[in-house]
Amino acid sequence: EDKVVQSPLSLVVHEGDTVTLNCSYEVTNFRSLLWYKQEKKAPTFLFMLTSSGIEKKSGRLSSILDKKELFSILNITATQTGDSAIYLCAVSNTGTASKLTFGTGTRLQVTL
Amino acid sequence: DAGVIQSPRHEVTEMGQEVTLRCKPISGHNSLFWYRQTMMRGLELLIYFNNNVPIDDSGMPEDRFSAKMPNASFSTLKIQPSEPRDSAVYFCASSPTPFSGRAFRSHNEQFFGPGTRLTVL
Numbered sequence: 001e002d003k004v005v006q007s008p009l010s011l012v013v014h015e016g017d018t019v020t021l022n023c024s025y026e027v028t029n030f031r032s033l034l035w036y037k038q039e040k041k042a043p044t045f046l047f048m049l050t051s052s053g054i055e056k057k058s059g060r061l062s063s064i065l066d067k068k069e070l071f072s073i074l075n076i077t078a079t080q081t082g083d084s085a086i087y088l089c090a091v092s093n094t095g096t097a098s099k100l101t102f103g104t105g106t107r108l109q110v111t112l
Numbered sequence: 113d114a115g116v117i118q119s120p121r122h123e124v125t126e127m128g129q130e131v132t133l134r135c136k137p138i139s140g141h142n143s144l145f146w147y148r149q150t151m152m153r154g155l156e157l158l159i160y161f162n163n164n165v166p167i168d169d170s171g172m173p174e175d176r177f178s179a180k181m182p183n184a185s186f187s188t189l190k191i192q193p194s195e196p197r198d199s200a201v202y203f204c205a206s207s208p209t210p211f212s213g214r215a216f217r218s219h220n221e222q223f224f225g226p227g228t229r230l231t232v233l
Contacts, residue, residue, distance in 0.1 A: 034221065042203060042224035043155070088155060099145075099168065100222060104154035
């Protein structure tokens with residue numbers, strides 16, 4: 001059974017800080033790792049990673065995957081209060097459909 | 113595109129009553145997923161369909177839960193009889209088939225609906 005573990009469970013930082021969120025996984029026949037951001041409602045897609053060592057960036061957010069050590073990190077620089085959310089990591093394996101296994105998430109709170 | 117549509121957005125019911133949650137996936141998406149989210153257990157996959165066929169229902173908690181997808185544009189998740197421990201937010205998500213031939217940002221990105229917050233008293 002695929003497994004995803006995220007750390008820390010929760011985090012409180014001051015605006016302007018840089019944070020690193022961790023995701024480790026165990027999956028049979030790995031296909032991809034995805035990061036989602038969940039504010040008050042539904043999760044919204046951030047990144048999909050399939051190859052080791054290639055950084056994906058979107059503004060102040062970036063993510064990288066290590067398929068040898070089976071983990072990924074999500075970095076947020078110069079945090080803002082709008083970054084407060086639950087960040088979910090998910091993995092998929094090869095198969096006929098896009099089944100994702102999610103971690104329990106990291107709850108990030110950015111304070112003034 | 114309107115995105116994934118779920119109804120109702122909120123449901124409050126009494127223990128023992130039947131509850132039906134509805135989902136309309138994004139047009140053209142071939143995979144549909146039902147999730148349940150609670151504080152304790154996070155986001156759990158209940159069941160998913162590919163081309164209207166249930167592929168994996170191992171996440172369905174027990175026989176009180178059932179899901180159907182009669183056509184490509186509609187799915188239901190039914191709980192009968194409901195219990196207080198079923199209280200959660202239920203999300204529906206859809207995804208394009210990986211080899212659909214269309215140019216998507218991610219071949220297996222899932223698009224989530226707004227969720228149904230279920231409270232069973």
